[in-house]
Amino acid sequence: MNGGSNSYLHKETIMQDIKAILKERAVGASLTVKGWVRTKRDTKNAIFLELNDGSCFANLQCVFDNNAMDDALRQAMESVSTGAAVAVSGSLVDSPAAGQPVELKASGLEIYGESPADAYPLQKKSHSFEFLREIAHLRPRTNTFGAVARVRHQMAFAVHSFFEERGFNYVHTPLITASDCEGAGEMFQVTTLDLDGIAKRGEAVDYGKDFFGKPAYLSVSGQLNVETYCMALGKVYTFGPTFRAENSNTPRHLAEFWMIEPEMAFAELPEDMALAEDFIKHLLGWALDKCGEDLAFFDKRVQPGLMAMLEAVRSSPFAHMSYTDAVKELEKHADAFEFKPYWGCDLQTEHERYLTETVIKGPLIVTDYPKDLKAFYMRQNDDGKTVRAMDVLVPRIGEIIGGSEREYRYDLLVKAMLDKKLKPEDYWWYLDLRRYGSAPHSGFGLGFERLMRYVTGMENIRDVIPFPRAPKQADF
């Protein structure tokens, strides 16, 4: 554990991560800590190294006696600077100074990797998120992005725990699809054809020679596929990457993002909405319970009031409003909008924000949208005008969930396809679900990174995923 022959570590110490050390506070214990130097401060009598090993937000302060270092240790210390990877051994003591309850009274030091101070991009100061985005390989070493990474892990884990507790099966839907009919946005094409060569030779593209024998794409949604397993296992969900080739350049869109799509057999829209509300509350509650230290940082430095907001959402019922009522509400305040609301209009961002931030001041579920605004597979209401869709809107983020009860009646589904200029034969296997044992079912999609924006308070979606992909942006 102690490394090479030039080690100045004490050999008989216990290796622990900083999270455990700060939790247990075993004063008197001999310890070895391995991590990265966040800051180094010299004084006459002591040298302070603050170490972070990623296990938690907090650093461990290691204190070396500046008057009791031999030449070898002093020389090693000379080459330690912000960013260096080191191991420090010593004994845990109560800290005589304010700022930390315990600290490591250090005597051993080993350097694994230096980090030249005149070149290392991360300084002992705050950096803009825009700058850090350009060094995405180093930004997880900062307070903010370390916290984002830990929260992201916990949220992914919470997704699975939520569905596991409720008897859902996790289904892996394909990322590559050869059907050009998912209808949820522009798709990335996948090919093994030599496009350069074909272009140089001036030939026409023959997809019969492509890998799949026809054009193939990255999936924009797992929903249609997961419905097949829903009609067999009852309660299912997907959680995986999703790809949209839209040329959208906003703080809330990515070309590659992660989406969670549950689907419940025999469930109608009210159960779907209840699931969505429980899901959001489970996730926010999990974050509050498991990531308090990280959230406290976001609350202090990124989004003041964040934790109180999350607590409030967790403990109060979501508001409900039909699309028709929402438009009536908006029409009362038509002067406030650039786009005047009317029945049949798509709700603009300004409309959604007004509803959640001004009218409701919290999460709002809007239901029963005009059928012309929504996808073909949504269950049609008896009024002939609306479908059983529901969008969960939250302040600051806007739409975080989009879902619906699905149309399970064969004839009505085919008619909806034709109305939207889709070819039923392209959806033959999807239609089979309505021919053999069709049943009411409902589901929704939650954008994982939008959830992350909501939970952390981070404004830009590119800062809540490790390596964001967006138009003209695929570095790292």
Add this chain to the structure above:
RNA sequence: UCCCCUGUAGCUCAGUUGGCAGAGCAAGUGGCUGUUAACCACUGGGUCCGUGGUUCAAAUCCGCGCGGGGGAGCCA
């Protein structure tokens, strides 16, 4: 894709009517100090995004290109 803003030291930014390139932080050196966004002094540090133009003179004005941010649309 459209609209607006923006690009100057490692980072964040200032730079007046077009007239010798600046500050804070970071880095280096020294000092002080159980420090904790440490403090004090000194030092080094520039393709002013690129390109073309206007001008005696361009970081500054104009055209084009590229990058970044915000808003809109698409949506999760």
